[in-house]
Amino acid sequence: MKKLQESHLSKVVAAVLMLALVFTGAMFGLKAVQAVPYLDRESYQDTAEFYRLCRTFEDQIASAFALARQLEAENLTYVERQQLTRELEQLKQSFDSSATNFRFVVCNDAGEDVAFNLNTAEELPAPVHYARFTLGEPWAEELDEDSYAAVEATAVEDGVTEITIKAPAGSVSYTIEYAVVPGEQMLESGVEDALCHLYLRYDTATSTFSTWVGVAGSCLVLAAACILFLLWTAGHKAGAEGIVLTWQEKIFFDLYLAAMLVAGTAIFAGGWWLLEYYYHTCVEQQGQEGAWLPLSIAALCALFAAVIALTLRTFAVRLKGRALARTTLLCRVLVWLWKGLGKAVRWGLELVRSLPFLWRTIAGFLAYFLANVALFNEARYNALAGAIWWLLNLAVLLLLCRWSMSFRKLRRGSQAIAAGNLSYQIDTHRMPHELRCHAEDLNNISKGMAEAVDEQMKSERFKAELITNVSHDLKTPLTSIINYVDLLKTTQQDDPKALEYIEVLDRKSQRLKKLTEDLVEASKASTGVLSVNREKIGMAQLMDQAMGEWQEKLEARKLTLVTSLPEGETWVYADGRHLWRVLDNLLSNCAKYAMEGTRVYLDLIRGHGQVSLSVKNISREPLNVPPERLMERFVRGEESRTTEGSGLGLSIARSLTELQGGTFELAVDGDLFKAIVTLPQAN
């Protein structure tokens, strides 16, 4: 199928076949045209040609009578007489029954037959026609039904009208009754006169007309099929995907169509003129114009078909290739105009938008106000103006509604963003221009903020990972240092100084170990990468356990623990291990920095859904650092960093408390140091 569609040969064959079919169809059509004068006639005696022949015969009979009368005149010369006699003879011969199929009887007004050419015992064959002539007038008057008004007719017998015409005095009138020998007899007798030819032509034309028309019609139908095939295959080409546009499609379609219309009209007009000429000369007049006439008419028909086919083909190709609008000049011009209009409108809008908002508002309001006043005035006399006034105000109301709805949407969006939902995006669809700009700005801000927060989280994670990795890398060599210092201790050292140095190494390496451990913990706690398993935890139990761990160490520092607990167990939701680390760090701080011989107070208070645990102690050294600074990393109450602490304890404690949803506060009042851990109470 596709092959057939793409085949070049098939197209050529179809085109040639189409032309040939149109040509043939036209030829047969012309043959059918020959029968046109005889269509709708009862018989060959009903044709114009027959009447023309009859008129000739009537006139000849009239002139014969005229000649006979002239011969009766006495003052004729011999030559004249001879000439008239010869003419009369010729006429008589032409009316001889053996020379013509025309039969007639001439009667005078008295009803006597004065002349006839009937053979013996021959009657006038039906149908009989009548005519009348008056001597002295060289032509006969045919009698038909239209002449009834002019003549006084009396019915003689059925179907035959005897007509009496009031002839001028002194003139003699005759009636001709005539008829034609029936067709079969004409052929039998072998008399081939014009009547016989007419009879034969009529017979052929009426019997073959439908055949010629049928053949011509089929040819045209086949030609139409060829055109359809051409349209189907148009644009397809072997080896090319889709529709291929040819040079014809490069011409604008409307120009092409116009050219084809001109050519088609010219060809049609030429063909029509030739057809008229053909009809007139060859059909009506039975003239012979040679074969060139029908041939050229058929050729023009084929040419016309070719024009139609070409036009349809290019139309089909353009439609298939979706190039009709593109290759039509009118469309191009319209599109260009439309674009220009759009550009102008946009430019106008841009101009309005570039005005400051206040100006625009004022201008808009003034326009509205003036229109309002004008319309309101006009409305007293004009109902249409009143309707427009209503519509205008309704439109302004709708506009205001749209504004306020959009504004509400904007307001809700900014509230959501302010509440911390940075991923919120305001829907700017169908917002007025001003508000949309504002909403887009807000969207961009929230997006930017979300990105910044994301970035910060990422960098915090990265920091935590870095610290973990670094401390891990620190621990490996540290393990070797600790171990080899330990091994060094087991060796024999004679120099007491060496022992002292080893002791320093040992102490410092242990401190380094503690520092790295705290560093990892602090970074994990502050960046939130620690996992928190919150459970229901008994605070009294926890304090009890913490005291069990620390009591003896504190006592060794001459510190007394004083606890105060509310009645019964106090439950909180927390991660036991993390909470223990908080308490451990606080008690460790007491052990490190509290003045010897003082008391350490541990108080647990609950109320208002909160549980707070406070640790109070008296500092050994003056606390000249504000409490906020104390919670920062690597800050310690004393400036000389000689003691064992890492300076991370409070920072870790705060981070861990906050991880569990609690708050961590420090207070310094003179030498009194107070740490308060507050957690939400569990039921």
Added chain:
Amino acid sequence: MTHTILICDDDRDIVSALDIYLSSEGYQTVKAYNGREALRAVEQNDIHLILMDIMMPELDGIRTTAKLREGSNVPIILLTAKSEDADKILGLNIGADDYITKPFNPLEVIARVKSQLRRYTSLGGAEKGPGLLCVGPIAMDDSAKQVTVDGSPVSLTPIEYNILKLLLSHPGQVFSSAQIYEQVWNDPAYGSENTVAVHIRHLREKIEINPADPRYLKVVWGLGYKIEKGANG
């Protein structure tokens, strides 16, 4: 009989230090510097215990442990610089018997090695009698009122003994200080429970190798105390 210990770490100095400690204790040592070498060493030698780092090139400690456990139940102690809980739990789940975090105390290493070797070679340990309570290396003979850890007797005060007995008879169960007080002292608790915490700390110091990182007698912060159920061994 001398035991052979495989030491595996990518840091050669640490391997040498461990070699010195273990040799001085009379053990034979085999050294390896990554997981593949460790696997090869296990095939070629009769190894009684493996000390292995987790973070190693080529084949890390976790994978090596998994491979070794396919065909051997030799005790494995993981050395790890990653002090994260997830790594410890993963190591123990995959078949390691114990772990030591870097930087380690040499005494702790030796104690853990001894403990693992004793359990590995004692083949089932002491026979179970009606009055015998056993969790991991801890065995309590109630009839003799005697407690042993890895076979060595531990001297406990009567209160410590009673607390341990209570916890051992309910492994895995958490007892709050008040419950322990009521059960051991047979007195209702009136806020004097912190003596329980002190006793337990003493008890932990006596039975745990590293009291700061207990393996058996665990503190459940904010809830109480328990003996780890199904503790290693």
